[in-house]
Amino acid sequence: MNRDIILGFLHFILIAAFQVFVLNGLNIFGYFNPMIYIWFILMLPTNTPKWLGLILSFLMGFTIDIFSGQVGFHAAALTLIGLIRPLFISIFFSGKDIQTNLRPSIAEMSLMTFLPYIASLVFLHHFIYFTIEIFNFSEFFLTLLRIICSTIITTLLILLCDFFFIPKRKLSH
Amino acid sequence: MRNLIRFLKRYSYIFLFIFLEGLSIYIISQNSFYQGSAITSFANEIAGNVNTKTYNISRYFTLGSSNEALVKENARLRSMIESSYVKYQHKTFQYNDTIYKQQFEYIDAKVIQKTINKRNNYFILNKGRVHGVTNNMGVISPNGIVGVVVNVSSNFSLVMSVLHQDSRPNIKNQRTKISGTLVWEGGDYSSGKLVDIPSSIPLKIGDTIITSGFSQDFPEGIMVGKIKNFKKDKGTGFYVVDIKFSVDYNKLEYVYIVKNFFKEEQVQLTKDIKNE
Secondary structure, eight states: OHHHHHHHHHHHHHHHHIIIIIGGGOOBTTTBOOOTTHHHHHTSOTTOOHHHHHHHHHHHHHHHHHHHTOOSHHHHHHHHHHHHHHHHHHHHSOHHHHHTTOOOSTTTSOHHHHHHHHHHHHHHHHHHHHHHHHOOGGGHHHHHHHHHHHHHHHHHHHHHHHHHHSOOOOOOO | OHHHHHHHHHTHHHHHHHHHHHHHHHHHHHHSSSOOSHHHHHHHHHHHHHHHHHHHHHGGGGHHHHHHHHHHHHHHHHTTSGGGSOOOOHHHHHTHHHHOOOOEEEEEEEEEEEOOSSSSOEEEESOOGGGTOOTTOEEEETTEEEEEEEEEOSSOEEEEESSSTTOOOEEEETTTOOEEEEEOOSSOTTEEEEEEEETTSOOOTTOEEEEOSOSSSSOTTOEEEEEEEEEEETTTTEEEEEEEESSOTTSOOEEEEEEETTHHHHHHHHHHHHHO
8 A cells, every 4th residue: 555655656746747848848740749647547546546536636637737837727637537537447447457456557457458448538538628728619620630649649658658667567466 | 314424425526526627617717818816826936946947957958059049149139239330320310319219128038938739828938027027018039929928927927829829919911011910720830820911912922921010019020920821712802821930939948028118108098099
């Protein structure tokens, strides 16, 4: 339990710093905006209490907001993800996975379970985020293009980071 | 009663969600355009300090190109000072003090944080209220137009970039003097769009677009960009014009905040008319 808290704290700082100092300055053709900070919420252990998940998502969103000069947008989108994440876990993961408090990552499960879980939540997050940020249906198709491009790049980035930074430890159970 | 408590306990996280989501939306609604609340100013103060530190590290990597830009500007300014001109007509200089009155003053500032990849983009500058910056001041760079100050804390200021859906500066064609409005529709940060230009007067690809000076925020003649492409909109009788910005907003580092000494007088004048 203690280890989880320290690890979570470390993840929070590292991911937020990566997002703020590296990715926020990145612009690829104007349509690809990677937002890796969602990963922090997606990789929380499967039986994290729901209230804790919500508070952590709000805190993460708010931190990113403060450093990108637009207060509220990231927090609103990520809090919604914090709410529906348990639902998606019960859809995509087997009952055994949910009971044995595991962190969703390639090391713990097959790519075919991991990828749909990540991609669908990332898409949903981007959809909410860009809808709130732009708040204008007259540019609907441009917004949709932006959402799809960003979903692809964020998902790829999460897969890459997961592959390189999450240690492949032996399953303990 | 017990059932009610059990119900509340079971779904307490829903209430927490509603609270947090409501809080986010409240903050957004408070800050949607001017971002003027105390929270934002405070946040800018903190974020500004952190970003100054990271900027101090990262600017070493761009020293070369910014030096080059500064040298170029120095050269341009040096060519404009009095000593580079021959005194041709003594009369003009004699009455200098009473003929000319300064209208614009420039406060130099550094960009310490910027976004260019959002639909609505902002800059944060390292000059604030203590340096004399106030809301609605124009911001320009050596290469052209940048944006308008929308929020000021004591040491930093937030600038609404021209890459923003609410930014609609007035511009004109340097050759034909016909004026219009600059808008940005998202996507590529190096090109924007001009609207409200009547299609009765012919345009040319490569025409230079400058600020018109009709709004009080910018002096006349600040570079905006060059016409890249244009077509007639058959329904309205106006052109739809694509331009390439003269400023590379991704590399923006040094800017000038424009202070207009006559602004209040100008604003007051239009206000008087409206009141009648």
